[in-house]
Amino acid sequence: MTRLRGALGAFLLSTVSFTCAAMAQDDAVTTFSLDNGMEVVVVEDNRAPVVQHMLWYRAGSADEPVGSSGVAHFLEHLLFKATDTLEDGEFSAIVAANGGRDNAFTSYDYTAYFQRVAADRLGLMMQMEADRMRNINFTDDNVATERDVILEERNQRTDSNPRALFGEQMNAAQYLNHRYGVPIIGWRHEMETLDRADALGFYDTYYYPNNSILVVSGDVDANEVRALAQEHYGVIPANPDLPERVRSAEPPQTAERRLIYRDPRVAQEYVSRSYLAPERDPGDQRAAAALTLLAEVLGGGQTSYMTEKLQFESQKAVFSGAFYRGVSLDDTTFDVVIVPAPGVSLEEAETAMDETLAQFLVDGVDAEQLDRIKYQLRASQIYARDDVDRIARRYGAALSVGLTVEDVQAWPDVLQSVTTDEIVAAARDVLDLNASVTGWLTRPDTSEVTQ
Amino acid sequence: MTRLAIALILSFFASLPARAEVQIQEVISPGGITAWLVQEPSIPFTALELRFRGGASLDDPDTRGAINLMTGLLEEGAADLDARAFARTLEGLAASLDYDVGPDSLSVSARFLTENRDEAVALLRASLIEPRFDQDAIDRVREQVLTGLRSDAKDPGKIARSTFNEMAFGDHPYGSNYRGTLDSVAALTRDDMVAAHGKVLARDRLYVGAVGDITPEELGALLDNLLGALPETGAPQPGPADVTIAGGYTVVDFDTPQSVAIFGQLGVEQDDPDFFAARVLNQILGAGGFESRLMTEVREKRGLTYGVYSFLLPRDHAATLQGQVASANDRVAEAVSVIRDEWERAATEGVTPDELNAAKTFVTGAYPLQFSGNGRIAGIMVGMQMLGLPIDYIATRNEKVEAVTLEDVNRVAAELLTPDALHFVVVGQPEGLESTEPNEG
Numbered sequence: 018m019t020r021l022r023g024a025l026g027a028f029l030l031s032t033v034s035f036t037c038a039a040m041a042q043d044d045a046v047t048t049f050s051l052d053n054g055m056e057v058v059v060v061e062d063n064r065a066p067v068v069q070h071m072l073w074y075r076a077g078s079a080d081e082p083v084g085s086s087g088v089a090h091f092l093e094h095l096l097f098k099a100t101d102t103l104e105d106g107e108f109s110a111i112v113a114a115n116g117g118r119d120n121a122f123t124s125y126d127y128t129a130y131f132q133r134v135a136a137d138r139l140g141l142m143m144q145m146e147a148d149r150m151r152n153i154n155f156t157d158d159n160v161a162t163e164r165d166v167i168l169e170e171r172n173q174r175t176d177s178n179p180r181a182l183f184g185e186q187m188n189a190a191q192y193l194n195h196r197y198g199v200p201i202i203g204w205r206h207e208m209e210t211l212d213r214a215d216a217l218g219f220y221d222t223y224y225y226p227n228n229s230i231l232v233v234s235g236d237v238d239a240n241e242v243r244a245l246a247q248e249h250y251g252v253i254p255a256n257p258d259l260p261e262r263v264r265s266a267e268p269p270q271t272a273e274r275r276l277i278y279r280d281p282r283v284a285q286e287y288v289s290r291s292y293l294a295p296e297r298d299p300g301d302q303r304a305a306a307a308l309t310l311l312a313e314v315l316g317g318g319q320t321s322y323m324t325e326k327l328q329f330e331s332q333k334a335v336f337s338g339a340f341y342r343g344v345s346l347d348d349t350t351f352d353v354v355i356v357p358a359p360g361v362s363l364e365e366a367e368t369a370m371d372e373t374l375a376q377f378l379v380d381g382v383d384a385e386q387l388d389r390i391k392y393q394l395r396a397s398q399i400y401a402r403d404d405v406d407r408i409a410r411r412y413g414a415a416l417s418v419g420l421t422v423e424d425v426q427a428w429p430d431v432l433q434s435v436t437t438d439e440i441v442a443a444a445r446d447v448l449d450l451n452a453s454v455t456g457w458l459t460r461p462d463t464s465e466v467t468q
Numbered sequence: 469m470t471r472l473a474i475a476l477i478l479s480f481f482a483s484l485p486a487r488a489e490v491q492i493q494e495v496i497s498p499g500g501i502t503a504w505l506v507q508e509p510s511i512p513f514t515a516l517e518l519r520f521r522g523g524a525s526l527d528d529p530d531t532r533g534a535i536n537l538m539t540g541l542l543e544e545g546a547a548d549l550d551a552r553a554f555a556r557t558l559e560g561l562a563a564s565l566d567y568d569v570g571p572d573s574l575s576v577s578a579r580f581l582t583e584n585r586d587e588a589v590a591l592l593r594a595s596l597i598e599p600r601f602d603q604d605a606i607d608r609v610r611e612q613v614l615t616g617l618r619s620d621a622k623d624p625g626k627i628a629r630s631t632f633n634e635m636a637f638g639d640h641p642y643g644s645n646y647r648g649t650l651d652s653v654a655a656l657t658r659d660d661m662v663a664a665h666g667k668v669l670a671r672d673r674l675y676v677g678a679v680g681d682i683t684p685e686e687l688g689a690l691l692d693n694l695l696g697a698l699p700e701t702g703a704p705q706p707g708p709a710d711v712t713i714a715g716g717y718t719v720v721d722f723d724t725p726q727s728v729a730i731f732g733q734l735g736v737e738q739d740d741p742d743f744f745a746a747r748v749l750n751q752i753l754g755a756g757g758f759e760s761r762l763m764t765e766v767r768e769k770r771g772l773t774y775g776v777y778s779f780l781l782p783r784d785h786a787a788t789l790q791g792q793v794a795s796a797n798d799r800v801a802e803a804v805s806v807i808r809d810e811w812e813r814a815a816t817e818g819v820t821p822d823e824l825n826a827a828k829t830f831v832t833g834a835y836p837l838q839f840s841g842n843g844r845i846a847g848i849m850v851g852m853q854m855l856g857l858p859i860d861y862i863a864t865r866n867e868k869v870e871a872v873t874l875e876d877v878n879r880v881a882a883e884l885l886t887p888d889a890l891h892f893v894v895v896g897q898p899e900g901l902e903s904t905e906p907n908e909g
Contacts, residue, residue: 064510065840097758106768109758114826116833118757133837165771172726173774173794177624235840281723284619319555328608329552335611358611389559396562396581402511403842 045405046412047239048422051246053255054227058412058422059242060234062405068235069406070142071131072150073413075230076223078203079125079196079264079346085215087167087203090123092216094163096130097121098155100148105159108145115141125197126346127417133406136236143249150224151253160213168209171202179280183289183458190274190454191291194265195347225256230416234409262419267293267348270452279461286459287356288367293452296345297428299421305343306431307443308351312341313390314382314440315374316353320389322380323353326373333361333369346418351447363457374448382437394432490839492849492859495678497688499696503676504849504859505687508842512582514680515842517850518695521673521784523573524646526703531660533648537606537613538664539569544605546594551605554595563588565595571646572784573854574668579843582681585690593694596669601661613653620645624728624895625792631720632713632730632790632893640709642786670702671695677849679842709786715889716904717804727800727896731807732790733889736880738782738855744868745876746780746789746884751827752819752877753810753885754778754791759826761810766793772803789884801900804892815885818878832866 047059078089099105112119117134132142175181185200192198202208231250233242270293297305316323316339327334336356342349353374357366401408415425495503524535543558543565544551558565563580576596580588620626630645637643647653674695678687711734736746754762754777766776778791795803819827839845839862852861894901 064508065836067837067840106758106764110826113757113759113830114833116830116835116837118834118837120757135833135837162769162771166767166774169726169772169795170774172796176725177728177794282622284622285615318559320552320559325552332608335608335615356615386556389556393559393562399511399513399581400579403513403515 051251056230058232059239060405060409063236066136066236068136068139069133071232072146073129073230073417075228077124077126078201086199087208088215088219091211092219093121093123095155098159101152140245147249179283183278187456195267226253227255232409232413234405273450274454277457283460289354290455291350291352294351294447296349297343302431306435307439308341311440312339315339344414382440495684497691499692501691506679509681512681514682515846516578517677517846518576519675519850520574520668524569525571525641525706526667532652534660534664536647538661539567540609542567542595545600547598561588597697628728628730628893628895636713637709638712642709667703670699672701675850675853677846679846713891718893719903720895722895727898728794729894731892732788735787735789737787742880745872745880748827748872749877752823797897798899800898811887814881832869
């Protein structure tokens with residue numbers, strides 16, 4: 018109660034009474050399927066005459082054939098080349114000529130393409146996106162030039178960035194058998210060998226309506242979207258031979274792994290640890306909800322347990338945090354990080370972090386802190402209505418990894434229902450060193466150079 | 469006593485393809501604070517944007533970084549609340565208060581629910597009027613700033629940026645990092661924080677935009693409560709900067725596989741009659757997505773980079789035209805050469821009617837798409853006020869773009885684009901590129 022002092026104290030007491038009656042954002046959401054198996058999600062917001070049109074494929078880097086790492090992302094680039102009816106670059110040029118912006122992104126479990134444009138141009142966007150779902154027609158020249166572009170992208174995102182290189186090594190060590198251990202952009206030596214056949218092989222396996230999700234958000238009417246979707250996408254036949262999404266699973270992880278990545282470009286050393294963790298599963302999101310709240314309680318912000326202990330009290334850290342990403346087809350990770358304060362070694366920092374995690378299991382969750390976090394989550398549903406494109410991305414990602422519309426809509430209530438005991442239990446389960454990788458990002462130790 | 473002047477102006481877009489309606493009202497509070505408001509009651513929250521002109525450029529040279537550190541401390545304790553109590557209170561309100569500073573302004577972006585608006589505003593008020601600047605908070609945030617500066621010193625993009633700024637703007641505040649140096653930040657004291665606060669947070673340089681579930685009367689009362697206690701005036705604004713950079717190359721050696729280049733020259737002021745012609749020209753040259761000449765020539769045709777851009781940067785005290793590219797060390801010289809050729813080609817040959825039409829269609833069509841999201845609209849309205857634009861500007865802006873002719877663009881291309889004055893700062897180990905003048909130190 019010591020925080021409730023003085024002039025500001027008066028209103029703080031009333032905080033608990035705020036109800037934050039979050040009107041369900043689900044009201045604005047309509048979902049349906051086309052006969053060819055394509056799923057459709059519409060999120061309406063009629064305040065501005067703008068629409069975002071997204072097409073998500075249930076195919077990402079973790080679905081790539083062995084030896085072709087990076088081909089999902091490479092294909093994403095090549096989809097901006099010619100089709101049977103459009104010339105090289107014409108897709109984006111038409112979007113721009115209509116005042117719109119377009120782009121795409123690739124992740125482990127999905128590849129998505131999107132345009133943001135005036136609402137009355139939705140039909141044109143669908144026509145072009147449906148066209149390149151089946152009619153891509155790029156040349157060997159395109160392949161050679163675009164391969165240089167993705168290698169430069171790897172240079173920029175990964176090879177120029179010691180933190181990214183370190184993260185790549187951490188992931189590779191975390192996954193003993195699953196493709197999540199391979200970077201989305203690909204290993205350089207495999208990227209260098211990607212060719213036309215690799216890209217078309219991936220395309221002809223996965224780019225079909227029954228493997229995709231259409232997500233439209235903004236100033237639209239669900240019935241109009243249905244008619245347009247039927248007109249443009251509904252005529253494309255499904256792929257009856259779509260492979261089941263089976264990936265090599267992780268064996269039981271039984272050994273604590275440690276690695277040190279040294280790079281002279283490192284400005285700030287730190288310790289990072291990842292633990293193998295369960296993901297959100299269809300109809301079974303409770304464990305993931307507890308981990309989501311655990312990340313918040315433990316290391317989610319200025320009032321989190323790690324921040325209190327490591328930054329304010331012991332002052333061993335300039336930064337600390339915990340992270341969890343539950344939207345994933347297969348096992349994901351729960352991550353913690355500590356950036357040591359000046360004069361604190363990586364070893365001391367790691368020890369301080371471990372002591373803090375151990376003490377957390379003893380202390381448990383501060384109920385008031387959990388109430389604040391849950392109140393923020395309720396409020397976030399109100400704020401979310403100001404950004405329907407974000408709601409749209411949430412549906413796209415969730416449906417791409419096998420979650421259902423019902424799972425997405427139940428998620429806020431599942432989060433609200435998680436108890437302090439469940440969070441501590443989730444912490445006990447997930448903080449298992451035998452399923453973990455501990456990494457040090459550091460500079461080369463010049464004292465060991467003997468020449 | 470209520471002297472609440474409300475000018476209701478209906479703005480709309482006459483041009484195709486999209487028409488957006490943004491109803492901006494001017495609100496003058498009883499205490500005399502002006503704000504632009506868009507009432508949007510359908511979602512029970514309000515986005516409030518405050519900006520104070522001058523920002524970090526009001527620093528004294530010998531306490532460089534003071535305003536940046538002070539800005540970071542506004543959320544680290546106020547009135548009776550220390551840093552941790554402040555953070556808990558903010559969380560308990562589910563509001564967000566973001567404080568940011570740059571070379572031209574200090575900005576506060578707030579978002580709060582209708583159901584606890586008074587409490588959120590009281591907390592925001594405390595942070596602006598009664599920040600504590602506790603010594604432990606100063607030391608903690610100082611270390612975070614120093615950590616950032618150490619990282620910048622090993623980031624090729626940041627090295628290129630600071631090298632370019634130093635060469636372009638010299639002793640003007642734009643020429644140095646507003647976050648300060650390792651030495652200057654280490655020496656900052658609590659007195660410097662108090663002084664920095666007084667320099668920037670004053671009513672004579674304040675601009676306000678609000679969008680959301682709030683009436684003009686409520687906003688007027690809120691602003692007087694929130695900002696009425698600020699001092700009338702602060703530090704004088706810096707004068708114009710001389711853009712001193714000459715054409716050529718500066719290579720900064722850095723061990724990395726991919727070089728980063730920042731290039732630039734003199735630009736065009738936002739109130740220049742040729743600004744829209746320059747805006748359209750830059751759309752064709754390098755601002756576009758995949759359609760710009762630079763992207764087409766450097767990436768699409770040659771695969772030399774993942775991204776290349778040019779942009780007009782009309783700041784309060786200097787206008788430049790700049791760009792950026794990153795290429796492998798053995799290919800960056802070719803990328804730089806292609807960019808220089810494109811500069812030359814645009815200056816001497818101009819653009820085609822097709823390019824002009826495509827650029828105008830994009831620039832006019834994309835404009836209304838910006839106006840979605842309460843916080844975003846609040847930010848745009850504050851930006852308009854800082855530029856001195858009229859309240860009905862949104863309705864007339866696209867006409868100004870439409871009015872740009874091929875002759876305008878080609879005349880501006882010939883006058884503005886000066887390949888000989890274009891300077892490239894390249895950080896990395898570029899093969900076949902050398903500095904045209906020796907580096908300092």
